[in-house]
Amino acid sequence: MGIEVVVEGLTKAFGPQTIWRDVTLTLPAGEVSVMLGPSGTGKTVFLKSLIGLLKPETGRVMIDGVDMVNDPDRKVYEARKLFGLMFQDGALFGSLSLFDNIAFPLREHTRKKEKEIRRIVLERMEMVGLGGQEHKLPGQISGGMRKRAGLARALVLDPKIILCDEPDSGLDPVRTAYLSQLLIDVNARIDATMLIVTHNIEIAATVPDNIGMLFRRDLVAFGPREVLLTSEEPVVAQFLHGNRHGPIGMSEEKDAATLAAEAADVRNRVPKRGFEIPPQLRPTEGMPPRAAERRHAERVDGMLPKLPYAAQQAIWANRNHHDGGGRVHGGS
Numbered sequence: 112m113g114i115e116v117v118v119e120g121l122t123k124a125f126g127p128q129t130i131w132r133d134v135t136l137t138l139p140a141g142e143v144s145v146m147l148g149p150s151g152t153g154k155t156v157f158l159k160s161l162i163g164l165l166k167p168e169t170g171r172v173m174i175d176g177v178d179m180v181n182d183p184d185r186k187v188y189e190a191r192k193l194f195g196l197m198f199q200d201g202a203l204f205g206s207l208s209l210f211d212n213i214a215f216p217l218r219e220h221t222r223k224k225e226k227e228i229r230r231i232v233l234e235r236m237e238m239v240g241l242g243g244q245e246h247k248l249p250g251q252i253s254g255g256m257r258k259r260a261g262l263a264r265a266l267v268l269d270p271k272i273i274l275c276d277e278p279d280s281g282l283d284p285v286r287t288a289y290l291s292q293l294l295i296d297v298n299a300r301i302d303a304t305m306l307i308v309t310h311n312i313e314i315a316a317t318v319p320d321n322i323g324m325l326f327r328r329d330l331v332a333f334g335p336r337e338v339l340l341t342s343e344e345p346v347v348a349q350f351l352h353g354n355r356h357g358p359i360g361m362s363e364e365k366d367a368a369t370l371a372a373e374a375a376d377v378r379n380r381v382p383k384r385g386f387e388i389p390p391q392l393r394p395t396e397g398m399p400p401r402a403a404e405r406r407h408a409e410r411v412d413g414m415l416p417k418l419p420y421a422a423q424q425a426i427w428a429n430r431n432h433h434d435g436g437g438r439v440h441g442g443s
């Protein structure tokens with residue numbers, strides 16, 4: 112099972128420029144979370160701070176008893192092995208085959224024999240739908256396949272925490288949908304804690320258990336998907352429903368416009384009165400159920416009495432059609 116990531120009072124600056132301040136949140140063990148935010152709000156800086164590649168000025172990031180901000184490098188380096196990282200562009204070596212790219216962390220960080228490495232690499236390639244492609248070079252495959260190769264590489268060391276930096280960037284909507292499904296299937300199979308950074312509201316609305324939002328140097332919200340999607344807090348509502356009018360203004364205008372376009376689908380499903388929470392993506396048929404689902408539902412149950420009536424109703428309605436849609440079959 113994945114392990115929780117506890118972030119307390121984290122502040123990061125580069126010289127006089129504060130990126131974000133006093134960020135406090137817990138990524139629950141085994142759950143999938145999404146971090147949203149306009150361009151340049153420091154989402155990538157946040158991911159790098161979680162793994163100790165960047166050092167925030169104050170606060171701490173606790174992972175399995177290790178403080179990734181303040182503990183000595185030796186401990187941070189050890190704890191980093193708990194992570195799998197999926198970068199925007201796949202970050203593959205262009206001159207190495209997919210097999211060698213995906214085997215790289217195993218050859219670098221373990222003493223496993225080549226036979227064992229081969230078994231693991233082929234299994235992970237099969238898992239992400241790249242079976243039979245091991246001899247291809249990164250330049251010979253599509254952007255979607257490169258991302259899946261990046262995900263396979265992130266999986267070879269059996270990570271307890273997976274960080275994905277804009278997995279959807281550069282992908283068309285269909286490939287984005289398949290990648291989203293793949294991330295949910297990976298979560299069902301290995302129960303790792305996952306954090307996905309994205310601009311894509313459709314992903315935020317349908318993939319994660321939790322949503323966080325960075326805006327103007329603050330974490331304006333972090334909580335269960337159901338709670339955020341029914342929130343009337345102006346920044347959260349504007350962002351998640353892609354409205355042009357609201358506190359997100361001129362400086363983020365371009366981003367808000369992009370978000371508005373992306374949100375059209377989601378918005379069209381929202382009735383004029385009340386909220387409608389789109390169904391969460393579920394594992395493909397034949398996958399094990401997601402272990403985190405029950406823990407998440409129990410956490411939301413504990414919050415329900417404090418939520419507005421309309422939000423409570425939407426959450427109950429969402430549960431009632433839980434066994435309906437939201438499942439994508441097959442792969443690409």
Ligand SMILES: Nc1ncnc2c1ncn2[C@@H]1O[C@H](COP(=O)(O)OP(=O)(O)OP(=O)(O)O)[C@@H](O)[C@H]1O
Nearest residue numbers: 125130148149150151152153154155156157277310
């Ligand atoms: N090593 C660094 N030194 C100085 N400034 C940096 C460094 N890394 C990032 N920044 C600055 O921090 C800010 C946040 O960058 P970051 O890439 O985290 O934003 P982001 O939210 O991921 O943006 P996008 O969605 O466009 O990828 C930017 O202004 C960037 O220039």
